[in-house]
Amino acid sequence: MATAELAGKHLVLGMTGGIACYKIAELTRLLTKAGATVQVVMTEAATQFITPVTMQALSGRPVYTSQWDARVPNNMAHIDLSREADAIVIAPASTDFLAKLAHGMADDLLSTLCVARDCPLLVVPAMNRQMWQNPATQRNVTQLRADGIEVLGPDSGPQACGEVGDGRMLEAAATYEAIASFFSPKILSGRRVLLTAGPTFEPLDPVRGITNRSSGKMGFALARAAQQAGAEVHLIAGPVALETPWGVFRQDVQTAQQMHDAVMRSVADADIFIGVAAVADWRVDHASEHKIKKTAERALPTFTFVENPDILAAVAKLPHPPFAVGFAAESGDLEVHGEEKRARKNVPLLIGNLGPLTFGLDDNEVILFEAGGATKLPRADKQTLARALIVEIARRLPDTSLIR
Numbered sequence: 001m002a003t004a005e006l007a008g009k010h011l012v013l014g015m016t017g018g019i020a021c022y023k024i025a026e027l028t029r030l031l032t033k034a035g036a037t038v039q040v041v042m043t044e045a046a047t048q049f050i051t052p053v054t055m056q057a058l059s060g061r062p063v064y065t066s067q068w069d070a071r072v073p074n075n076m077a078h079i080d081l082s083r084e085a086d087a088i089v090i091a092p093a094s095t096d097f098l099a100k101l102a103h104g105m106a107d108d109l110l111s112t113l114c115v116a117r118d119c120p121l122l123v124v125p126a127m128n129r130q131m132w133q134n135p136a137t138q139r140n141v142t143q144l145r146a147d148g149i150e151v152l153g154p155d156s157g158p159q160a161c162g163e164v165g166d167g168r169m170l171e172a173a174a175t176y177e178a179i180a181s182f183f184s185p186k187i188l189s190g191r192r193v194l195l196t197a198g199p200t201f202e203p204l205d206p207v208r209g210i211t212n213r214s215s216g217k218m219g220f221a222l223a224r225a226a227q228q229a230g231a232e233v234h235l236i237a238g239p240v241a242l243e244t245p246w247g248v249f250r251q252d253v254q255t256a257q258q259m260h261d262a263v264m265r266s267v268a269d270a271d272i273f274i275g276v277a278a279v280a281d282w283r284v285d286h287a288s289e290h291k292i293k294k295t296a297e298r299a300l301p302t303f304t305f306v307e308n309p310d311i312l313a314a315v316a317k318l319p320h321p322p323f324a325v326g327f328a329a330e331s332g333d334l335e336v337h338g339e340e341k342r343a344r345k346n347v348p349l350l351i352g353n354l355g356p357l358t359f360g361l362d363d364n365e366v367i368l369f370e371a372g373g374a375t376k377l378p379r380a381d382k383q384t385l386a387r388a389l390i391v392e393i394a395r396r397l398p399d400t401s402l403i404r
């Protein structure tokens with residue numbers, strides 16, 4: 001989980017009645033861990049599901065539940081509580097609360113705070129499938145969007161009532177991601193980004209194969225940062241054990257050939273291609289259909305390798321290539337190999353991992369190679385670095401990509 005994007009933000013976290021209140025305990029922990037301050041305000045109904053004491057302990061601040069709370073010196077909690085807020089987030093947002101917001105009602109502290117606000121409002125709906133589908137709810141949600149209110153989710157799946165369908169609240173981590181995304185500058189708004197990430201797996205037989213130590217973390221961090229920067233992101237991933245970043249379209253592949261074919265099918269739509277995957281350079285000529293057996297009389301197996309397609313070079317060779325970015329993993333002499341590799345692959349930008357190979361680690365340090373020279377970025381965790389790289393990429397986009 002990245003941390004920097006919400007550091008220093010002040011959020012009013014408004015809770016309304018619903019079983020999803022339990023998710024807000026975890027959401028509060030994620031937000032405060034990320035350096036945000038969280039002022040919890042609960043409706044009377046919310047206090048039936050989780051206690052203000054729990055929310056106070058997690059947020060580290062007193063919780064407000066009543067419009068007549070005398071703790072605010074001027075007795076104007078409905079105005080003062082959101083005065084310093086960067087946003088109000090209503091989670092969970094009940095059917096009733098969405099209806100009240102859509103009509104500008106102000107009959108308790110939280111609804112009055114929302115009407116009196118001078119900051120963005122985000123709502124995270126949570127309700128039963130039929131309540132969500134009810135035409136009145138749908139009308140209200142349309143009205144909220146038209147009023148400039150961000151509606152995050154809802155999710156689809158099994159519900160507390162035993163039914164399955166739309167309406168359940170996003171999980172705490174996804175809600176966190178959606179809030180973080182809301183605060184990120186939209187420097188890639190309207191752009192389509194295609195990325196490859198992770199290793200590839202080249203089979204020798206049905207149970208064995210050749211792969212490498214790429215964890216996929218850098219590629220996934222870049223996909224997340226691009227999504228947060230407003231891009232439409234398509235991530236083609238080799239075999240990795242990572243969660244799909246929120247809002248990213250992910251396609252899983254195994255082999256270099258499959259990755260190549262998936263990229264070629266989608267690249268025409270992309271404004272930016274980022275090849276982060278550690279693609280196997282070779283595969284065995286003919287993988288055995290059956291498991292290769294070890295028998296006393298049989299000689300050690302031998303394999304003939306053939307070269308895999310170079311995906312990045314193939315993208316760069318297209319008649320109208322997207323802005324193509326490569327990565328280089330080297331075990332030495334990066335300064336020499338980086339620029340040579342960039343020129344050989346004919347891409348405008350190649351990002352070289354500095355220092356020892358950083359597969360699987362959370363930190364990284366990189367050099368940007370481009371025709372004009374090389375620039376080093378400071379060491380940082382991969383998510384911070386990913387955000388910095390997205391800024392660097394956005395800065396270098398040619399104007400022509402605006403009209404692709």
Ligand code: CTP
Pocket residue numbers: 196256275276277278279280281308309310311312313325326327328329330
């Ligand atoms: N790449 C690719 N297809 C391949 C091999 C590499 O798209 N078959 C891309 C990687 O995703 C990365 C860049 O090319 O963006 C450089 O990958 P790297 O493994 O460092 O370079 P190679 O071309 O494989 O060269 P070498 O192994 O000789 O260092």
